[in-house]
Amino acid sequence: MEHLSHKRKITIMMAIIMAMFFSAINQTIVSTAMPRIIAVLSGMEYYSWVITIYMLTSTLATVLVGKLSDIYGRKPFILTGIVIFMIGAFLTGFSKDIYQLIIYRGVQGVGAGIIMASVFTAVGDLFSPRERGKWTGVMMAVFGFSSVIGPTLGGWLVDNFAWKWLFWIFLPLGVVAFFMILFLFPKVERNKTEKIDYLGSFFLSLTIIALLLGFSWAGTKYDWGSFEILGLFAAAVLCLVIFIFVERQASSPVLPLSLFKNDIVTISNAVGFIMNAGMMGALIYLPFFVQGVEGISPTYSGYVTMPMSIAMVIMSTVIGRIITKTGKYKRFALFGLPIMIAGMLIMAFMNSVWLAVVAMIVFGLGLGLGMPIFSLTVQNAVKPTELGVATASSQLFRNLGGTIGIAVMGTIMTSSLARNMEKAASSGTGFDFDKIDPALAEQLAAFHNPEMLLDQPKLAELQSQLPADVQPIITQLIDTLRDALSSSLTTVFLAGTALVVIALILTVFLREIPLRTSNKMPESEQPQATELGAERV
Template structure:
């Protein structure tokens, strides 16, 4: 097992490590907003609106699966080498994504990118937990959260400018030099003293989890669209997913070094924090994935304006996270999370009531409220769970929380993407008449660029826009429901938590 000597933080140059960690977190944070902003342009160039959700699902699938593996490996081998491997794979995937000539290629390259991305957030966050004391972490989280604010402003803005004036391909390439610089900083300024014993990696558990999540994702994306819900294909996938998950639980109970130590789930604060991270992950992907399509396709605004609407959520997040660091000390984890839960419900409600006439400002206000809720809850949870375990379990515990949010993102991208596709097809069939019979999911591509919109007849454009608006409304109802569930889960947090430094 890897252990870190107590004297190591004194040898580590903490301000420089923090800067390097913030930079590596930036490339992970900016990826979400910059790609979402560019997606309408990518679809307009490569086509394949039916595969829209797969671009996000492929990335999130591998991110979700590998985050636990990286977390465990970082506890075994140390943070630096595992972070380096993960970032390296992420940058290779980013380079290949920029070379994609079809949606199928892009999805494959996003899988590669996602394999590396699993290391970025959890290990970077764990490093901060290693080099700062429990009392310092609440304040330092404000600095880390500023990354989201910077990425919120730069990501959509830079993404929109690249799409409009250069090429969407640079959306992926822009992270490469930043990733290299961050790794150099970590190796120069972070010092680890580790004692290595022969590790026993839970390959069986990792494989079973991969099968379970992959099967679930296919069900959610294709169920009701390509396959009927009671088709042999869906039934078979359900059996595979349930069986793999049950076998995964059995494997974790008997494994010497389980991928997910089940005992950490017995700690109530960690259990509640992980469940809320899952439900807020569902909300997050529902907004970040589909809001740009609404602003561009229904409101007929540019990619830059769509990016602005999405930016508001990421601005609210760091502002709230900074405030959360102070609130946690004054009023505690539970009260801080409670306030965050209220904002999640309010933001979800605003999305349900949004109409095209509200314009980008209405969309931005809704995003901002959700961002505030995310900032208050996520910061409270990270500080809470890192203080609930010692160094030996801090990597996997932090990774487990990230895993639950990523799992929420993965399930959300698939589930909400499936809802969107199914509702669009149903709307065309019920309201389109003969015109609707000739429309497919890919017909929606024509709404996402000004040139193609101009070539549509008024009746077809209205049908497409009303179909997209109606379908996204269903998605936002689901987002609100997840916000309500998150709020009630927060109420189950213990009033007092006994933490370790």
């Protein structure tokens, strides 16, 4: 599609941006509201599962669609993704319990994975790697804009309306995006030389499912050393071995192993994996600090995260244009990751809302600098015929990192919180229920549950129903809960920081090659872009 006129490309990009914004806003709008939703549906122990199932299904959809879109084109998959996402969003609003919420969010994840894999690859079809720098910045800015208005709007909606409207309010936008893609996006003829790798897709899916279930259940539903968890990890390894064997024999593999002979692809995907594990695993618990520790409502909680998104939008837009102008990109990743690390360190030791805002600004600047780079490096290092599967591999490792990071950080959060509560009880800073009337102790038991901090209206209601002479006890209990939660979050943020440090170290070894000014890869560039051990730039 590189031959299309500039005007036609811009029109198509408007349709792509609309589809991406529809998917992105439906993700960000629930971020600040999710603690309240979990509290209403009762199921804090499944909090990470609501996020994990979304990441799991989107990951599967992303990697499977990558190769299929190379065969059939991007248009049918963008349309399919929008429809599935809309169905999932509509059903999520009818959730009666935490289990239905998890299932319907899984459906949404399928749609989101299809959309995200297709739209980023479509940009690669339209523009050369050199031009993609600018458009990658624009796409990041769109996602950042959704991150600006999404959390604040989500918090306001959950404070003033039924939470189901979080999932329904943007459904009309999905309809608009669907018809824009339908009429504006050109149809591409099927590549009849490629065949669908059913067997490889099957074993790749089994590998991902077993791996992510193992990490999601370990430390929560089952012990890390339990038969169930070890069995899942063993199954993941077995399926991976079979998958590798199948891919070696496949004429058109769903995930070509030759991609990983390319040092740029391998290092970029490794950095994306580790960076997302640290970033997502930590940031998903930021609302716990703002709402649980500081007692801020979901509405104002969105204002706390807004500066991060604004900083990311500005920085990614500016950096995208600079990359297109200069053709240089590695330096921005090397600048961005240390800034992200600084932001996460501030999160680890923040003790006020204003310090949380500072952390968000610093982290957003680093995110805008570093995040767009690693998709661009992958797309620039492969042949145009591998664009879809290469982009999908990048999305796959990012999603795997985010999903595993959330699961591991969830385990760290849960175990740390339990230790802190036990420590408070044994040190005497907690309250001894044995010293008061059993009937009153039963009433106060609810204030011994950290989940109570996330549903402030219910907390205030229960507190107002108790007599005045008990209020000092309640204050002591709430302070103990907040201290325990705050200490646990510090542990989570430090763990996330450590992972981003590892990502920075790997980035140092990333080989930088010139960004092509055409989608056609010259023969002279192919060996340099696809073989390990090439001379570093």
